Amino acid sequence: MELWYTEEHAKDVRFSIKVDKQLCSVQSDFQRIDVFDSKEFGRFLTIDGLVMITEKDEFIYHDMIVHVPMATNPNIKKVLVIGAGDGGTIRELSRYSTIEKIDMVEIDKVVVDVCKEYLQQTACGFDNEKVNLYFEDGLKFVKTKENEYDLIIVDSTDPIGPGEGLFTSDFYSNCYRALNENGILVNQHESPYYSEYAKAMKRAHKRIEEFFPICKVYQVHIPTYASGHWLFGFASKKFDPISDLNEEAWNNLKIKTKYYNTDIHKGSFALPNYVKDLLAEAEK
Template sequence: MDLWFTELYENASGYTIKIKETLFSGKSRYQKLDILQTEQLGKMMVLDGLIMLTEANEFSYHEMIAHVPMTAHPNPERVLIIGGGDGGTAREVLKHDCVKECVMVEIDELVIEKSKEFFPQIASAFDSPKLNLLVQDGFKYIEDNKNAFDVVIIDSTDPIGPAEPLFSEHFYKNVNACLKSDGLMSAQSESPYLYNKIIRQMYTDMGKAFPVVKMYTGYVPFYPTGMWSFAFASKKYYPYSKPRIDMIDKIDNLQYFNKEIYSTCFALPNFVRKILDENDK
């Protein structure tokens, strides 16, 4: 019997993948977690019916959310990751030798446990002495830590359920306060083809908290439409102020990110510019 998993999108479309078997299905106090073995894409993580990653293509998301802000900052020694329970973003952050400490705050311990079990190559950073892994509410952690980090990465799910508080003006102002005087942040910000309203509100709120706000894009085949956007917000640096471009060639095992990607990822199609109504802040 053929087994298929389908994620339905909001515009009467979806994404269907043939699967071999269900490896794990369970529910934490926050969300439902499924680990599926697919025919062609390796193992796949699904949260509340939404695809989070596939083994075959996870690098495209994790490299873009991590290496763009890490390249933009001239000396990112302390890095905070909110979410990212699979460990992929931490893995990429810790490829930068300049990092002295990476604090990762994930609210759902089940995601961490099952990532270690089923995705050890993604969760490899959990064994790093530079990683301080905390199982708690990232919103509260941000509130309690001021002027502490060079880079903050918001590796959250969509703005529903446990991630909903991470998409608000109040939260972005707390992120600003959590950063050092020249700190910057990145966050996933949905597909411009499908989620115009969410994107417009997110960037409006972020613009009330940071003097520099930009969007960059990448191609993530397991997310809706394949075109995915990321927010870049900074207290001081623009993407091209003091980027560590020459460092990129020294990063181990990059499958997506490179110098040319960094130089072009902030160029936006006209329809995306219209969504943002950019004013070159």
């Protein structure tokens, strides 16, 4: 017998992983959540039929969503994380002793429960005393905050289903208000390559630009995401991710990472012309 997981990266493009076993399949109030085990990628989590993380390459996503803002401003103390139910973002943030408080808002408790049971590689940091876990709608939560956070990380699913609200102008404007004067917003920014993802990327970029004076995009190689070419958005009130990068301070922390380093931090903001063109179209 052979069991294959297949995902449509685009209408006419499929990515398939040979599966040893389906470990879990749950329909929550919000979405369908599955965990599979495989030889190539280890265990992997899918939500509504899209790969969220695999044990093999989750380090890439989590390194790049966390260490880029943390190296730009080493004085980040208060962090809000929205989404991130697998726990990987919390795990990486927990490595900074300088962080005083992490509020994490995940709409779907079932994701956290499933990851605690099946994906301990990422779901290992929820008990950290700095972490306050809220099972609420991130959109509503952030509305109640003002001038409070140094960093907001939006570690969401794609802008379909429960993740949709996290790509709206309303949400970004509330993030702006919830951030203090040093505030940085990092979000997963979809991909430039297949047209449906590129549309979502342009829309997010356009909306974030309405509110933040500094608004850049950086890229990363994530082989299990559509096209493998993934983007993050870096928006902020005053910190520039390149000119304000404090390389020495970050390197002195001696945080061991498998993907991130301060050279790739700088390198990842250099984008191909076709991606720059797509972003420029969005800025019009």
